[in-house]
Amino acid sequence: MGTYAAVVLAGGAARRMGGVDKPALPVGGRPMRDRVLAAVADATPRVLVGPVDAVPNGVRVAREDPPGGGPVAAAAAGLALLDPDTTLVALLAADLPLLTRPAIGELLDQLTRVEPQPDGACFVDGDGRRQSLCGVWRVSALRAGLDRLTGERGGSLSGAPVRALLAGLVTREVPWSGDGPPPWFDCDTDEDVRRAEEWAR
Template identity: 75%
Template sequence: MPSARRIRERRTPRRRRQPEGRPGGYGCRVSAYAAVVLAGGAARRMGGVDKPARPVGGRPMRDRVLAAVADAAPRILVGPAAGVPGGVLVTREEPSGGGPVAATAAGLALLPGDATVVALLAADLPLLTRAAVGDLLHHLDSGSDGVCFVDEAGRRQTLCGVWRVAALRGAVDRLAGASTRALAGASLRSLLYGLTVHEVPWRGDGPPPWFDCDTDEDVRRAEEWAR
């Protein structure tokens, strides 16, 4: 997921209320959702460490993302199983290290048949909050296959989004053809090509929830915001 390297201002996070009088607090269109968190990246710019396990504010980034979707069912992590909180299903992409599209397919494979909406998230989003996820769910309308945040430059943060399960499964099948190994190394742009995506700028309180940590400098900046 592309990172925005320039953030114009830093604000102290404040608690944001979810909309009242709607199922789940997300809007009448969504009452339940699942979550797939992708944690299998190579983290080459960090020397190959287990990046999602790196702490921000005293807590692994992976755990912070899982906490932001605590009300999702099921919660699925695609990546290493060590230290993963209880109640979270764990799987690996095929082949291991095959990239975000292969990891997305592995996560979707564990969803129950009645799942209709899924949050698809990178595991290195330490500033993600339940309010931000709620904002995405609230913007998922009947005319969209998915919704994701966009950064200040208007770039889609596709691994900080909510999607129709049927649309994602159809996209995976289109790319896979006769073999799931065709998904290894495929780009998210190719997966989402042709889908109708609702783009949402973050206008809530606090730092941008789409901010991902690809470098040590990113982690340092996230630490400052998390204090």
């Protein structure tokens, strides 16, 4: 599948959960962000973007500018820490506790082995909604999107939506057909965390 990097976005405010450090909440006995990082253990490098105290060995840490500036600002901070020759990156939310390495492998296959090759591949849920922060993308396409968006917004990426970053990119939408729960399942509420715990047992 070739070498890829991973950028995990952990800077959300978790307003629907009382402002807790959502990625640090445990599912199956492990913080959600650690479960996401484990799913991309073979990525080089792995970058975690957000306010974190401790990370696994070898994980690079970045902070979006400004802090709390949203996922696009966080993506820019993460991409800035990639090695110059990195061509593919998994761009992931930190609240995906059911993400697995086989799911990442499916996205990489769809990005690199299916013709014509797109700019990115991400999962879609059962209703056809793109799960853009559960995807693998060409670094050059994301950087071009960041440059375009920075110009359009007068130099600031703060508050920019992910859909604006990905506008114009050719995206392969991938329905999950593997075993187990959907890898794109994100935890936005306490009830979501309880559901993820049941699946993780």
